[in-house]
Amino acid sequence: MKVDVVVIGGGAAGMAAALKVSEQGARVVLVERDERVGGILNQCIHNGFGLHYFREELTGPEYAERFKKALEEKDIEVLTNTFVKALDVREKKLVVVSEDGIRILETKALVYAAGARERAFGSLMVPGDRPSGIFTAGVAQRFMNVENRLPGKRALILGSGDIGLIMARRLTLEGVEVVGVVERLPYPGGLLRNVIQCLEDFGIPLFLSSTVVEVRGRERLEEVVVAKVDENFQPIPGTEKVFEVDTLILSVGLIPQIELLEDLVEVNPTSKGIATSNLGQTSIEWIFAAGNCTAIYDLVDYVTYEGEMAGKYAALYAKGERFGPKVAVKAGENVMVVQPNWYDPSEELTLYVRTRKVIEKGRLVVGSFEKTFEELVPSEMLRVKIPRRHLNGLSEIVVEVKEE
Numbered sequence: 001m002k003v004d005v006v007v008i009g010g011g012a013a014g015m016a017a018a019l020k021v022s023e024q025g026a027r028v029v030l031v032e033r034d035e036r037v038g039g040i041l042n043q044c045i046h047n048g049f050g051l052h053y054f055r056e057e058l059t060g061p062e063y064a065e066r067f068k069k070a071l072e073e074k075d076i077e078v079l080t081n082t083f084v085k086a087l088d089v090r091e092k093k094l095v096v097v098s099e100d101g102i103r104i105l106e107t108k109a110l111v112y113a114a115g116a117r118e119r120a121f122g123s124l125m126v127p128g129d130r131p132s133g134i135f136t137a138g139v140a141q142r143f144m145n146v147e148n149r150l151p152g153k154r155a156l157i158l159g160s161g162d163i164g165l166i167m168a169r170r171l172t173l174e175g176v177e178v179v180g181v182v183e184r185l186p187y188p189g190g191l192l193r194n195v196i197q198c199l200e201d202f203g204i205p206l207f208l209s210s211t212v213v214e215v216r217g218r219e220r221l222e223e224v225v226v227a228k229v230d231e232n233f234q235p236i237p238g239t240e241k242v243f244e245v246d247t248l249i250l251s252v253g254l255i256p257q258i259e260l261l262e263d264l265v266e267v268n269p270t271s272k273g274i275a276t277s278n279l280g281q282t283s284i285e286w287i288f289a290a291g292n293c294t295a296i297y298d299l300v301d302y303v304t305y306e307g308e309m310a311g312k313y314a315a316l317y318a319k320g321e322r323f324g325p326k327v328a329v330k331a332g333e334n335v336m337v338v339q340p341n342w343y344d345p346s347e348e349l350t351l352y353v354r355t356r357k358v359i360e361k362g363r364l365v366v367g368s369f370e371k372t373f374e375e376l377v378p379s380e381m382l383r384v385k386i387p388r389r390h391l392n393g394l395s396e397i398v399v400e401v402k403e404e
C-alpha cells in the first residue's frame with residue numbers, strides 16, 4: 001500500500017494527526033493495534049477531558065467518540081487490530097501485522113503517536129513475596145471500566161499521580177474499600193483538583209513521604225508494609241505500618257513508548273520521549289511524533305494540539321515542503337521537563353514545562369520573555385506560548401524558572 005502519511009497509534013494524538021493530514025488533502029492511513037481507536041481514553045470513564053479544546057467537560061470515551069466520528073466522516077482509512085512491527089528508515093517502509101498477515105506500507109511521511117506505558121512493579125525492587133493482587137493502575141482501570149471485573153475487595157494505592165487518585169475514587173464507587181494512597185514525595189503527584197475530588201471528597205487518607213517496603217502473601221496478597229521515608233527517599237526504620245489488603249494498585253509513573261524508534265531518532269533527555277521540534281518533527285526529517293510518546297502530558301487537550309501540529313507538518317512534508325533551520329531548546333534552572341526540543345520559526349513556540357520542585361513564586365525566563373507564576377508543582381505542566389519576537393537571534397533557547 002502506498003500513502004502520503006502513515007500515523008502509528010489511534011489515541012488522542014494519532015486521531016488528531018490523521019484528521020489534520022486529511023485536511024491538508026494528503027492520503028493518510030491510521031494504524032492501531034487495538035480493536036478500536038481512542039487509546040487510553042476508552043478506559044478513562046471519568047469526566048475532566050476537553051475543557052480547553054471543546055470548552056466542555058467530557059468523559060474519555062466521549063472525547064474519543066468526537067474524533068472517531070470525524071475520522072469516519074472524512075473517510076480516513078483506519079487499520080485496527082494491526083500492529084506496526086518494524087520500520088525501514090531508508091526505504092520509508094513499515095511492516096504491519098494483522099490477522100490477515102503481514103503487509104508493507106510505503107509512505108512519504110510518518111506520525112508516530114504510540115502513547116505511553118506504565119512503570120511496572122518489578123522495576124520498584126520491593127522486597128517480599130510475589131502473590132497475585134498487585135496491579136498497575138491502568139490494568140485495574142481496564143478490568144473495571146472495560147471488562148467489568150473487580151480487582152479485589154480491600155486496596156492500598158501506591159503513587160498519588162492522577163491515575164492513582166482517579167482509581168482510588170473509582171474503586172470506592174465500585175464498593176472496594178480503599179485504605180489509603182501512599183506517596184513518597186512530601187506533596188501529592190497528581191493535579192490538585194484530583195486530590196480534592198478523588199480523595200478528600202471520599203475521606204481516603206493520603207500518606208505523604210511514605211513508601212511500600214514489603215509485600216506479603218502466599219497465593220494472594222495479604223499484607224503491605226508501609227514506612228516513612230527521609231529526604232533521600234530511604235525508609236526510616238521503626239516507622240513501619242502494616243495494611244491488611246488483598247490488592248495493591250501501582251500508579252508510579254508513565255514511560256513514553258518509544259521502542260520502535262528508540263535507536264533511530266534522538267530522545268528528549270528531560271522526558272525520555274521522542275525528541276521533536278514545535279512542528280512535531282523528529283531528528284529524522286520525514287518522521288514526526290506527538291502525544292505521550294514525546295512527553296507525558298497532563299491533559300488530553302494538549303496531546304490533541306500537538307497531534308494536529310504533527311499531522312499538519314507531516315502532510316506538508318509529504319507534499320514536498322521543507323522546514324527549518326531549528327534552534328535547540330534546553331532545560332535550565334529548576335526545569336525538569338521541557339518539550340519540544342527544537343524551535344522552528346515556521347510556527348510560534350508553545351512550551352510545555354514541568355518544574356523540578358515546588359516553587360511558591362517563580363519567574364519563567366525564555367529569551368527576552370518573562371512571566372511570573374504562583375504555586376508551581378512538578379505534577380502540573382505549564383503550557384506557555386512564547387511570541388516570536390522574544391526568540392529572535394537566539395542560537396540556543398534556555399528555559400529557566402527563577403525563584404522569587
Ligand SMILES: Cc1cc2nc3c(=O)[nH]c(=O)nc-3n(C[C@H](O)[C@H](O)[C@H](O)COP(=O)(O)OP(=O)(O)OC[C@H]3O[C@@H](n4cnc5c(N)ncnc54)[C@H](O)[C@@H]3O)c2cc1C
Nearest residue numbers: 009011012013033039040048083084114115291292299300
Ligand atoms: C488513567 C488516566 C487518566 C487521565 N485523566 C485525564 C483527565 O481527566 N483529563 C485529561 O485531559 N487527560 C487525562 N489523561 C491524559 C490523557 O488521557 C492522555 O494524555 C492522552 O489520552 C494520551 O494520548 P496519546 O494518543 O498520546 O496516547 P494513547 O491514548 O496511549 O494512544 C496510543 C495508541 O497507540 C497504539 N499503539 C502503540 N504502539 C503501536 C504499534 N506499534 N502499532 C499500532 N498501534 C500502536 C496504542 O494501542 C494506543 O491506542 C489521563 C490519562 C490516564 C492514563
